[in-house]
Amino acid sequence: xxxxxxxxxxxxxxxxxxxxxxxxxxxxxxxxxxxxxxxxxxxxxxxxxxxxxxxxxxxxxxxxxxxxxxxxxxxxxxxxxxxxxxxxxxxxxxxxxxxxxxxxxxxxxxxxxxxxxxxxxxxxxxxxxxxxxxxxxxxxxxxxxxxxxxxxxxxxxxxxxxxxxxxxxxxxxxxxxxxxxxxxxxxxxxxxxxxxxxxxxxxxxxxxxxxxxxxxxxxxxxxxxxxxxxxxxxxxxxxxxxxxxxxxxxxxxxxxxxxxxxxxxxxxxxxxxxxxxxxxxxxxxxxxxxxxxxxxxxxxxxxxxxxxxxxxxxxxxxxxxxxxxxxxxxxxxxxxxxxxxxxxxxxxxxxxxxxxxxxxxxxxx
Amino acid sequence: xxxxxxxxxxxxxxxxxxxxxxxxxxxxxxxxxxxxxxxxxxxxxxxxxxxxxxxxxxxxxxxxxxxxxxxxxxxxxxxxxxxxxxxxxxxxxxxxxxxxxxxxxxxxxxxxxxxxxxxxxxxxxxxxxxxxxxxxxxxxxxxxxxxxxxxxxxxxxxxxxxxxxxxxxxxxxxxxxxxxxxxxxxxxxxxxxxxxxxxxxxxxxxxxxxxxxxxxxxxxxxxxxxxxxxxxxxxxxxxxxxxxxxxxxxxxxxxxxxx
Numbered sequence: 001x002x003x004x005x006x007x008x009x010x011x012x013x014x015x016x017x018x019x020x021x022x023x024x025x026x027x028x029x030x031x032x033x034x035x036x037x038x039x040x041x042x043x044x045x046x047x048x049x050x051x052x053x054x055x056x057x058x059x060x061x062x063x064x065x066x067x068x069x070x071x072x073x074x075x076x077x078x079x080x081x082x083x084x085x086x087x088x089x090x091x092x093x094x095x096x097x098x099x100x101x102x103x104x105x106x107x108x109x110x111x112x113x114x115x116x117x118x119x120x121x122x123x124x125x126x127x128x129x130x131x132x133x134x135x136x137x138x139x140x141x142x143x144x145x146x147x148x149x150x151x152x153x154x155x156x157x158x159x160x161x162x163x164x165x166x167x168x169x170x171x172x173x174x175x176x177x178x179x180x181x182x183x184x185x186x187x188x189x190x191x192x193x194x195x196x197x198x199x200x201x202x203x204x205x206x207x208x209x210x211x212x213x214x215x216x217x218x219x220x221x222x223x224x225x226x227x228x229x230x231x232x233x234x235x236x237x238x239x240x241x242x243x244x245x246x247x248x249x250x251x252x253x254x255x256x257x258x259x260x261x262x263x264x265x266x267x268x269x270x271x272x273x274x275x276x277x278x279x280x281x282x283x284x285x286x287x288x289x290x291x292x293x294x295x296x297x298x299x300x301x302x303x304x305x306x307x308x309x310x311x312x313x314x315x316x317x318x319x320x321x322x323x324x325x326x327x328x329x330x331x332x333x334x335x336x337x338x339x340x341x342x343x344x345x346x347x348x349x350x351x352x353x354x355x356x357x358x359x360x361x362x363x364x365x
Numbered sequence: 366x367x368x369x370x371x372x373x374x375x376x377x378x379x380x381x382x383x384x385x386x387x388x389x390x391x392x393x394x395x396x397x398x399x400x401x402x403x404x405x406x407x408x409x410x411x412x413x414x415x416x417x418x419x420x421x422x423x424x425x426x427x428x429x430x431x432x433x434x435x436x437x438x439x440x441x442x443x444x445x446x447x448x449x450x451x452x453x454x455x456x457x458x459x460x461x462x463x464x465x466x467x468x469x470x471x472x473x474x475x476x477x478x479x480x481x482x483x484x485x486x487x488x489x490x491x492x493x494x495x496x497x498x499x500x501x502x503x504x505x506x507x508x509x510x511x512x513x514x515x516x517x518x519x520x521x522x523x524x525x526x527x528x529x530x531x532x533x534x535x536x537x538x539x540x541x542x543x544x545x546x547x548x549x550x551x552x553x554x555x556x557x558x559x560x561x562x563x564x565x566x567x568x569x570x571x572x573x574x575x576x577x578x579x580x581x582x583x584x585x586x587x588x589x590x591x592x593x594x595x596x597x598x599x600x601x602x603x604x605x606x607x608x609x610x611x612x613x614x615x616x617x618x619x620x621x622x623x624x
Contacts, residue, residue, distance in 0.1 A: 207481075210482055210483070211480065211481035211482055211483065212470050212472075212481040212482075212483060213481050215459075215463065215467070215470065215483065218456065218458055218459060219456045219459060219467055221458070222456035222457055222458040222459060223454065223455065223456045223457065225452075225454065226453075226454035226455060226456055226467075227456065227467070227468075229438065229450070229454045230454070230467045230468035230469070231438070231439050231442065231468040231469075232467070232468050289456065289457065289458035290458050
């Protein structure tokens with residue numbers, strides 16, 4: 001090394017090996033939006049617990065909450081991938097409805113209440129979801145239509161076709177094996193639907209954070225041109241990511257059928273926005289390149305806990321919307337200021353993160 | 366011996382604009398060749414044509430003496446050529462190790478590897494070795510690249526390129542956005558790369574830097590190579606003269622002497 005460091009030179013020039021791992025974990029954790037939002041969730045839970053005591057902090061209450069978010073959690077996995085690529089998928093609610101109609105039609109024609117009937121329906125829902133997702137992905141990657149427009153179109157078309165297929169009337173022919181699965185079965189003490197959602201979340205987290213597929217998802221969202229230049233097949237990857245989102249909507253359709261025992265044609269009009277809000281609250285950047293499944297889980301719990309808490313405390317549930325909206329805007333504000341500061345070269349800029357730096361006891365230079 | 370990479374009579378038009386007009390280029394193994402010329406002289410277009418990023422209308426490429434046609438950047442990579450673009454093409458949210466192995470991840474052994482799991486430990490060890498070899502100024506291998514300084518990002522892009530290139534590295538204006546010390550680091554890096562036996566093609570507007578590190582200088586004007594000069598004994602005035610066309614007769618004479 002023949003680097004001469006003049007006095008007063010920026011630390012840029014020093015050859016410094018990695019700082020100790022523990023401290024860097026702490027500092028990195030303090031910078032993660034999902035950690036901050038987890039803090040917000042803990043505060044909310046603590047506040048409701050203080051106000052309502054064991055009525056709020058009970059197994060049955062949290063069991064109910066987890067059942068309420070099971071479907072959204074499955075959709076949230078796909079949405080997290082999509083948003084990390086700096087895309088958006090508005091169509092998931094409608095694709096869910098379409099897939100559940102397909103599944104219900106198949107199960108109706110197969111007949112019976114056993115698992116074979118349900119399996120045929122599940123297969124149909126997954127195929128239908130993947131097909132919608134792949135179509136979205138193809139139009140986005142190959143035809144270069146913006147994701148917002150493509151999935152807005154798919155939202156309308158999928159819902160329209162679902163209504164055409166059913167005449168707008170919900171189908172109730174869901175086999176008992178599927179509805180019983182929701183009602184009676186508990187796995188490891190967790191009701192069946194949240195358990196399925198948990199499995200999907202874990203698999204999604206592993207794929208996103210540990211595999212090449214996940215790495216490329218970040219790379220595409222972070223610098224699409226750069227990803228192309230290092231030889232990543234960006235078009236194919238985008239199609240796969242949207243197909244994954246579609247598959248999640250297909251699985252979500254099955255869970256919704258099990259939960260409600262009927263297709264929910266009119267009931268999913270805000271599903272897409274609720275899921276997007278949860279993903280974004282959880283620290284996944286709408287500009288791409290950043291995000292985690294863990295954050296999405298936390299982002300899902302915040303609205304659900306608020307709703308359950310308001311009901312128990314006796315506040316009108318309408319306040320939930322007010323609270324969630326505020327959290328959403330605040331989360332994106334923090335995210336943006338972090339980004340702006342990262343561009344300036346500093347890693348710890350925003351109000352929240354400044355507090356975090358103090359907590360992490362940054363050594364003075 | 367045939368040059369490592371040679372281009373003869375490359376031409377390429379965009380509509381009525383002849384971006385490359387019978388342009389030639391050659392580089393030997395382990396040599397630093399600077400490519401200079403005014404804005405729009407065709408330097409970047411030539412590099413694109415040499416690395417499979419741009420099809421040409423006419424002309425031939427020879428790699429180690431054998432005629433080749435390079436269709437894709439991927440093909441150029443496989444032949445041992447890498448390009449460091451002006452915008453560096455790094456993913457700002459990924460860390461240096463992830464950037465270095467992007468698109469070339471080392472899979473885990475066995476079933477997990479075929480499922481797409483990556484051997485993070487091995488990648489990290491290799492990346493650290495690569496940075497150590499070049500005397501890197503990268504401080505953290507776990508922080509995202511976007512939070513690093515321009516000099517560090519440049520270093521990461523260069524280390525990535527030379528880790529994969531075993532024949533030629535193309536550097537498109539590597540010092541344009543850098544301070545004095547960072548520039549010196551990049552120039553030192555270029556010399557170290559050359560000492561490893563890898564040829565370097567350096568595009569730059571900075572004449573002093575070019576004279577400092579290059580073995581030969583090829584000057585382009587209006588889409589063609591107008592002169593080749595040895596760096597030794599050439600002055601900035603001569604380079605500028607050749608770039609602008611003011612010294613045409615003299616450069617031709619020098620070129621004859623040089624060859």
